[in-house]
Amino acid sequence: MRSRTGVTREAVHHPLFARFYARCGPVMDARAGFGAHRETVLAGLTGRVIEIGAGSGLNFRHYPRTVAEVVAIEPERHLRRLAVDAAQHAEVPVDVVPGVAEALPVKSEAFDAAVASLVLCSVRDQRRALAELHRVLRPGGELRLLEHCRAEGRGHAALQWVADRTLWPLLFGGCRTGRDTLAAVEAAGFDVLELRRFHVPERAKGLTLPLPSSPHILATVRRPG
Numbered sequence: 568m569r570s571r572t573g574v575t576r577e578a579v580h581h582p583l584f585a586r587f588y589a590r591c592g593p594v595m596d597a598r599a600g601f602g603a604h605r606e607t608v609l610a611g612l613t614g615r616v617i618e619i620g621a622g623s624g625l626n627f628r629h630y631p632r633t634v635a636e637v638v639a640i641e642p643e644r645h646l647r648r649l650a651v652d653a654a655q656h657a658e659v660p661v662d663v664v665p666g667v668a669e670a671l672p673v674k675s676e677a678f679d680a681a682v683a684s685l686v687l688c689s690v691r692d693q694r695r696a697l698a699e700l701h702r703v704l705r706p707g708g709e710l711r712l713l714e715h716c717r718a719e720g721r722g723h724a725a726l727q728w729v730a731d732r733t734l735w736p737l738l739f740g741g742c743r744t745g746r747d748t749l750a751a752v753e754a755a756g757f758d759v760l761e762l763r764r765f766h767v768p769e770r771a772k773g774l775t776l777p778l779p780s781s782p783h784i785l786a787t788v789r790r791p792g
């Protein structure tokens with residue numbers, strides 16, 4: 568993206584968050600169970616896969632060998648560099664490409680599956696990003712989702728409303744906790760095949776105050792054939 572001065576700017580520029588996430592992401596995978604959720608969301612994928620907002624590439628090592636190729640889109644420079652390193656240790660070929668989810672730099676109907684993990688909360692225009700995912704998937708192709716989302720309970724949703732209008736997006740790279748991602752996915756024309764809701768951290772672990780980002784979904788949705 569070019570600014571008015573003609574200097575090239577990154578489409579997504581969150582240098583502090585990028586460094587925080589690069590350190591914190593692996594800890595969340597190990598301690599908050601995200602590593603296992605990544606394994607689940609990617610299980611059984613085959614063929615050509617596109618992943619949007621791949622970050623530092625934490626998903627890469629979880630792709631099953633049945634995947635022929637992953638095209639991993641990442642707009643943030645620091646995370647993209649880490650993703651390039653992570654791609655070298657993956658068991659399947661991963662091509663890391665700059666770009667944003669709202670304008671994917673790939674052909675229509677070119678992918679058997681798509682993956683969005685912890686990213687639809689942060690894209691600037693969720694509707695456009697989902698329309699792009701619909702465009703690039705072949706008819707019948709699956710979109711796998713691991714996302715935090717709007718709370719079902721009113722009190723928790725109110726907490727998210729406040730967080731989204733105060734510090735949360737500033738601290739966490741533009742993330743918004745109260746997005747109703749599942750409703751947006753359905754409005755974009757996807758059919759929901761599987762859906763699991765869960766909390767991070769789990770409610771049973773006795774945390775009295777939930778985090779705004781606690782409610783999550785793991786879902787498989789499909790572009791109708």
Ligand SMILES: C[S@@+](CC[C@H](N)C(=O)[O-])C[C@H]1O[C@@H](n2cnc3c(N)ncnc32)[C@H](O)[C@@H]1O
Nearest residue numbers: 620621622625643667668684685686689690691
């Ligand atoms: C919380 S991180 C998640 C990274 C990775 N998907 C994961 O599961 O670890 C959010 C990611 O979304 C990316 N992102 C933000 N806005 C984006 C956009 N418009 N298009 C694509 N990716 C975006 C950020 O650069 C960052 O890598």
